[in-house]
Amino acid sequence: MSQNAKLQNTLQTTKPKNSFNVTLYLLIIPVLLWLVLLIVLPHLDLLVSSFEIENDDGEMVFSLANYIAFFxxxxxxxxxxxxxxxxxxxxxxxxxxxxxxxxxxxxxxxxxxxxxxxxxxxxxxxxxxxxxxxxxxxxxxxxxxxxxxxxxxxxxxxxxxxxxxxxxxxxxxxxxxxxxxxxxxxxxxxxxxxxxxxxxxxxxxxxxxxxxxxxxxxxxxxxxxxxxxxxxxxxxxxxxxxxxxxxxxxxxxxxxxxxxxxxxxxxxxxxxxxxxxxxxxxxxxxxxxxxxxxxxxxxx
Amino acid sequence: MSNILEIKNLTKKFGDFTAVEDVNFSVKDGGFFSILGSSGCGKSTLLRIIAGFEPETEGEVIIRGESMKGVPPEKRPVNIVFQHLALFPMMNVRENVAFGLKRLKLSNTEIDSRVNEMLSRVGLEGYEKKDVTALSGGQKQRVAIARSLVMKPSILLLDEPLGALDRKLREHMKVELKLLQREIGTTFIYITHDQSEALVMSDEIAVMHEGRFEQIDTPRNLYKNPKTAFVAGFVGDSNRFELSRTEGDTLITNKGWSINKKSSMAEPKVLYIRPEALIINPSEGLTDVETFGITIKTILFDGSNTKLATTVTGTTEELLISLPQNAEFDGLSEGQTLQVGVHINDLKCY
Structure with a gap:
């Protein structure tokens, strides 16, 4: 085995990168779920609906009317x-x-x-x-x-x-x-x-x-x-x-x-x-x- | 030279505890005065009283002939370098040094010139914009000293400012501080528990013990002629012997060693002998030198500070002897017996 290959071998065996990542992801999942399900998704939904109004046919269409109403x-x-x-x-x-x-x-x-x-x-x-x-x-x-x-x-x-x-x-x-x-x-x-x-x-x-x-x-x-x-x-x-x-x-x-x-x-x-x-x-x-x-x- | 600071009958009590007890001293203008004592001896309290952070219980602090009674710290012509420096972390080097000058409402040009002059004096040109938290220990030290000195105080108080530095840097700063003090001529009052700092830098040293001054003297006198047993034991290394009795000129220790001291005082209780006062293999016919035999127990090698741990032959008294590193005694070995002499003036009895 060449010197270089040996070195790479040691690096691979000593670096616990994969196992570390799995633990990190497991720990992060609840936080991500919390953020996405309870904060990001509802806000996205609200953001979309804030730009919509119902037209005469009862369909939702894009409009700035909601914001204009405020001003x-x-x-x-x-x-x-x-x-x-x-x-x-x-x-x-x-x-x-x-x-x-x-x-x-x-x-x-x-x-x-x-x-x-x-x-x-x-x-x-x-x-x-x-x-x-x-x-x-x-x-x-x-x-x-x-x-x-x-x-x-x-x-x-x-x-x-x-x-x-x-x-x-x-x-x-x-x-x-x-x-x-x-x-x-x-x-x-x-x-x-x-x-x-x-x-x-x-x-x-x-x-x-x-x-x-x-x-x-x-x-x-x-x-x-x-x-x-x-x-x-x-x-x-x-x-x-x-x-x-x-x-x-x-x-x-x-x-x-x-x-x-x-x-x-x-x-x-x-x-x-x-x-x-x-x-x-x-x-x-x-x-x-x-x-x-x-x-x-x-x-x- | 006149006295810049006079302390008269100063006493400080915290409840029942007396931190400083009836202290009197004066410091000459331009002098380097150290107060040396172990922790808890009241030296920091004394410094805080001079700076105005603690009111005195009794007595008086007089600076340049004016009583400081009731004068708040910001109005006193003294500045202090704190033990942990107390640099303002949210300001850069320049702002730290300029802090006091700004309080004097000086013009910006004058502040700038004084700050620059002081920074170059302490070797910190080019560091004006640096964050103080990013500096090394020695540089922080210099900023703290510059911040106080730029105020041109009558007296600069230093509260163990070298305590946090590593040994090499401390040795270096010791010399640097002394040179700086000589150069600018401000009176320094320096608090320390490190006798080497005090001995190297000071013109005068006061040794403080349990709130009292034991002795005020020049470093040389303090070392050569300690006035009290505490000073003899505290300043420098010493062999200490408890005396059981005296018979005429002869001192007899608890462990049965007897040694002659011609000019004996009445009823001495302890005997101190410095390791370097002992002469190995003294020549015959020296006057006023007491000789006795010792047995080497072990050699404590420490470069220039090498010592022999010995026992006095015929007794169990232990004695440390400085061993000069000049090749003359390289052949010494454990268990060997030697003749040792000591001049009777180096036998210090209390």
């Missing part, structure tokens, strides 16, 4: 823009409220105490969104706990109208999504070495400068990944806008729901669904561009 009717795209703006606003609010919490839990108190507080933060997740939404109704209603308390101590004479407004809707959206901001931000803050903060302070940076130039840039991957999750949850939420938002606070998911289940216009509903998908993807793409973050870094 023609003011209420649709107003809701669309409002949903986008509110979702961005709620994401920003979630960041403002939770960042100090995450900082406090990771950098100020001891690890043992932090574990307890994190457990407290998780409790709303156990009871489910519907229950917490009803909880807010009990709190915010005209005869709810807050109004009752305010009237009892004489601050107001008549109940303040809080329920079924944008205010109550935002509270509901914030409450159900906030935790998903805390967790990724905490995990990046945990890896922030305290001596970085001390080094910055040693080099003459004020507290605000340290926050702006060290802490925020360092935790940016966590902030962006938290923001993406919160934004997605909020823009696609149905319960909080529907129950807490009332008549005046239309959310785009409600429009889609109406198309599918009230007017049974599935084709227009599909078009609306795709518009929402494009909206959220577009905003996230812009946010990643703007913050200079890469999706793969944010995801880890």
């Amino acid at each position: 023609k009717e003011e209420i649709y795209w107003l809701t669309f823009v409002k949903t986008a703006a509110y979702a961005i606003g709620v994401t920003a609010l979630a960041f403002i409220i939770t960042f100090p919490v995450a900082f406090y839990l990771t950098k100020v108190i001891s690890k043992k105490n932090a574990a307890f507080f994190i457990l407290l933060l998780l409790i709303p997740l156990w009871v489910g969104e519907l229950v917490t939404v009803y909880g807010w109704m009990v709190l915010l209603g005209d005869h709810g706990i807050i109004n009752h308390f305010l009237m009892a101590i004489g601050i107001v004479d008549e109940p303040i109208n809080m329920l079924y407004t944008d205010f109550s809707m935002i509270i509901g959206l914030l409450y159900m999504s906030m935790l998903f901001m805390v967790v990724p931000v905490m995990s990046t803050l945990e890896s922030l070495d305290d001596s970085l903060i001390e080094a910055a302070s040693d080099l003459g940076a004020s507290k605000w400068t340290i926050f702006r130039t060290i802490i925020i840039p360092y935790s940016m991957p966590g902030i962006v990944s938290g923001a993406i999750i919160v934004f997605m949850l909020v823009i696609g939420d149905y319960l909080a806008p529907n129950i807490l938002g009332g008549k005046s606070s239309l959310w785009f998911t409600e429009q889609i729901y109406n198309k599918f289940l009230t007017t049974f216009n599935w084709n227009e509903g599909a078009a609306f669904g795709f518009l929402l998908l494009m909206l959220s993807s577009g905003i996230i793409w812009l946010a990643l561009k703007f913050s200079g973050q890469k999706l793969d870094r944010v995801g880890s």
Whole structure:
């Protein structure tokens, strides 16, 4: 056997490529099934039906009418823009409220105490969104706990109208999504070495400068990944806008729901669904561009 | 030269634990001052007090004649190089070094010229745009030092900055740091547990033990004339003998070895002899040299640091002797007996 043939022989026997591939495929199959059957196929079907309308003979033909309907009717795209703006606003609010919490839990108190507080933060997740939404109704209603308390101590004479407004809707959206901001931000803050903060302070940076130039840039991957999750949850939420938002606070998911289940216009509903998908993807793409973050870094 | 730093009666307590106890010292302008001690002796706490990260419980830190009481770290004319360097990972080399200058609101041209000057001084020209996470250990070290030195501090504090480097690089950086300090003339206060770092680089060394300073001296004096038993044992290698009693000029160890020391102090408890203080086969007629016999147990070969592990003949006391590598003693073998001498000034009693 020549030297070369020998070498090739060893290579073939030592390289477990085939068996490795089989294991890999076996492991990947459930994931692929999940993606294809539950996400890709229904979306393809929706995409096709969003470009179809029924003609006079009852046949489905290609048309852009579903999308044109969206732009023609003011209420649709107003809701669309409002949903986008509110979702961005709620994401920003979630960041403002939770960042100090995450900082406090990771950098100020001891690890043992932090574990307890994190457990407290998780409790709303156990009871489910519907229950917490009803909880807010009990709190915010005209005869709810807050109004009752305010009237009892004489601050107001008549109940303040809080329920079924944008205010109550935002509270509901914030409450159900906030935790998903805390967790990724905490995990990046945990890896922030305290001596970085001390080094910055040693080099003459004020507290605000340290926050702006060290802490925020360092935790940016966590902030962006938290923001993406919160934004997605909020823009696609149905319960909080529907129950807490009332008549005046239309959310785009409600429009889609109406198309599918009230007017049974599935084709227009599909078009609306795709518009929402494009909206959220577009905003996230812009946010990643703007913050200079890469999706793969944010995801880890 | 005037004193740039004065520490007066400094004490730091964490609850019941006293980390730093009544420490007094001063550092001359332009000096290289080391604080040497094992881990947990309070040296890092002391450094953090000088930098302003920890408030002192009692006493005072005075820099250039001004009391630093209540002055926050960002307002003190000192900069610190952290143990793990604490480079900002989201910034490149230039941004790291420029960080402090930007806080001074200097013009961009001045920041640029000072950063460039400092980077060339530490040998990092051309690395401005490099990510700090992509640098080697020695380069990171230099960025950290440049980042502090560019601020032109009155005092540069260094908290075991060479600890994470491998041995070869550490030896190299030791020399480099000393030369850099000579060149720029900034006062360095250097914290280390590595006596070799302290001995090589410092003008003065303070040996710290359990929150107190045992001795402040030049490296040579510290090595030659340790004032306390701790310093004698901690700095350099030493043979240590517990003394049971003295009879006139004669010291008697626990294991029954007796050796004369003419100028004896009252009631010494321990005796230290450095391995290199022992003279193998001393010539006849040397004055003030005590001679005795030893038996070689084994030869510990370590290049220039080779030692003989021996027992003092007639006792069970063990004694390490430095063996010069000049071919004179190549013929030594285990079990051999030798005459060994030691000058009485090299018998250190405490």
